[in-house]
Amino acid sequence: MPRPERPLDAGDSPLLRFAADLRALRRKAGDPTYRRLARLAHYSAATLSEAAAGRRLPTLAVTLAYVRACGGDEAEWEERWRRISEEPAGPAPGGDDGASPYVGLASFQAEDAARFFGRERVTGELLRRVAEQRIVMVFGASGAGKSSLLRAGLLAALRQPGRPSDATSAHAASAVREPGRPSGATSGDATSGDATSARAGDRLWRALLFTPGAHPLEECAIHLARLSGGTPGPLRDELAAEPRALHRLARQLLGDEPPGPELVVIVDQFEEVFTLCHDEAERARFVDLLLTAARAGGSRCRLVLGVRADFYAHCTSHPALLEALREAHLPLGPMTADELRQAVVQPAARAGHIVEGALASRIVADAAGQPGALPLVSHALLETWHRRRGTTLTLAGYEAAGGLSQAVARTAEDAYTALDPGAAGARPADPAAPDRARRGHPGHQAPHPPPPARRRPRHGRRPGAPRPRPPGHPRPRQRRDQPRGPHPVLAPPARLADRGPRGPACPSPARRGDRGVGGARPRPGIPLPRDGPRPGPRVGRPPRRRADRT
The missing domain is CATH 1.10.8 (Helicase, Ruva Protein; domain 3)
Structure with missing residues (x-):
């Protein structure tokens, strides 16, 4: 006795109705087994059973074979299949259409750690480096997943209770898979920064995450005030005045706690220090502030920087960053x-x-x-x-x-x-362009005069060639009795070796174009020799035979 067919999922989507009608067609045909349908449709029993399961739309060939084996109308089912395949699918049965397991073009946040997969090994390596080193710099190409690693990997792992300080890759994987609620966490805007507390074993980690932006000292003061409860303005002035200010604030923040806790400062998109911050003095103060807080004696601060790989050379221009690069470099490549x-x-x-x-x-x-x-x-x-x-x-x-x-x-x-026609055709106003409505006004002046017309080159003109004739003028005819001289351009130049001591150059017989005795045609301006024999072959010595040349 064949086992019963699995019931369909709850719901009323077009795909479920399609599968239910396929099952109804099979019952109408006498409820044959899928083995018997497989012999009639020339498809396997598993393929036909999957076609009526309602989990995905079967192919058109499988659908028509199923309908043909059950005696249904193939044209009607083909039209229905095409109608379902063209329309977008609705939410999953019993699910919420807004709860997507993928984040799209946005980066993963700490709250998305439950669906952050594929970076367990790198997350474990990063946790180990943070526990062993004071400074870690993550380098990777644009789109390699640096921000997601720092947020959904490192920050979410630091929030985990019961994590030992020397985390391994296996611990990182388990921590990322099952995120816990931080103890006394106060989170800010996930897109610009995050300040939180997390317990790692018997150590209470404090994490401060932000992007530098155009004013890195101000951004650091804002998120540090969110973590400590202070005011951003005085904190910004204090950070700008003294390079050891962040070091003292970190010790003050963790002063009432045992010696184990650390403050992990995570600066994502560190390349904005070079691209958005145009004040070189502020940039230098910000870099010195971070490195001093991580390297000062008695420091309780650790530094993690996420940098785009094409800004590696910019980091080497700062002497302190160059020294940190020798040990803090952590490359992030593409996924396997x-x-x-x-x-x-x-x-x-x-x-x-x-x-x-x-x-x-x-x-x-x-x-x-x-x-x-x-x-x-x-x-x-x-x-x-x-x-x-x-x-x-x-x-x-x-x-x-x-x-x-x-x-x-x-x-x-x-x-x-999807926009309405008016909004789709509208263009943003260009503030640098002149007002087109004022053109033609007496007081309107064009921002730049029109460029002068370029003179067209005279194609085909060579040195000595005649000028082109004006349009409408016929070409002058040459009389038949007029001697035709050589072309002024194609005439061969005279050789310097043929220049005589008494006059202009006299070309050789080959260049004179002689045609034999009396057949020479003189060229204007080049005289021919008046007297003396023509140069002939050398006389006085007979030519040697081939046998004499040895």
Whole structure:
């Protein structure tokens, strides 16, 4: 006796109704077993059973074979299949459409640690380096996942209770998988900075995370005031006045606690110190402030910097940073194939979804060799999740979203077409452009005069060539009885070796164009020899034979 078919999931999506009607068609045909249907449809029993399971939309060929084996109308089911395949999928049965397991183009935050996969090994290495060293600098290409590593990896791991100070890779993986609630944590805006407390074993870690921006001292004072409860203005003046100010503030913040606790200052996107901060004095004070706090005697502060790899040379221009680079350098490369597969499959599996094997292999192949492809992968997965079939993320949904190379462009195009015609056609005003409404006003003056017209080059003119004829003037004819001289340009120049002591150059017979006796045609301005024999072959010595040349 065959086992009963698995019931469909609860819900009323088009995919579930499609699967329910397929099952109803099978019951109408006499409820044959899938083994018997497989002999009639020429597909395996597992493929036909999966077509009516409601987890993903079957292919058109499988659908028509299923309907043909059950005696249904193939044209009607083909039209229905095409209608379902063209419309975007709704939320998963029993799930919330807003709870996506992927973050898209945004970076992972500390609150997203439960769905941050693929960086367990690097997170463990970073925790070990932070526990052993005072300064750690994470270098990676743009899009390699530095911000996500610092937030969802390091910061979330520091929040974990019961973590030993010398964390290993296995401890980092378990900490990132099951984030706990920090003890006495006060979190700020996750996009610009985060100040929190976390217990690591018997040590209470304080973490301060921010991006420097155009005014790094001010940003540091704002987030430090959020952690300590002070006022940003006086803190900023204190940080700018003395390089040891952050060192003293860290000791003051941890003064009432046992000697174990540390303050971990995490500066993400440290390259903004060189790109956004145009005050070299403030930049130098900020760098000295951070390095002094980590290296001063009795320091209770550790420093972690996230830097884009193409700003490595900028860091070497600062002598103190150059000295720190020799031991603090931690490179972050692209994910391996196994790590990328974990980052693709595990977030969906944790949310109760399934990723097709073909989809995972396709994404791994598309992202291979691209160090900055992680944001594109996350965005493509987010768009594929919006186009899922039931609880399955399919390769067809990935291709419909545009894949790794076109998903962002299609999302932008959809956002543009969703605007009303007035807003879609509007352009932002350019403050540097003149007001077009004032053009033609007597008092309006163009910002720049028009450039002078460039003189067209005279093509085909060579030195000595005649000037071009004006339009309408016929070409003058040459009389037949007029001797035709050589072309002034094509005439061969006279050789310096043929110049005589008494006159202009006299060309050789070969250059004179002689045609024999009496056939020489003189050229204007070059006289011919008046007297004397023509130069002939050498006389007085017979030519040697071949036998005499040995």
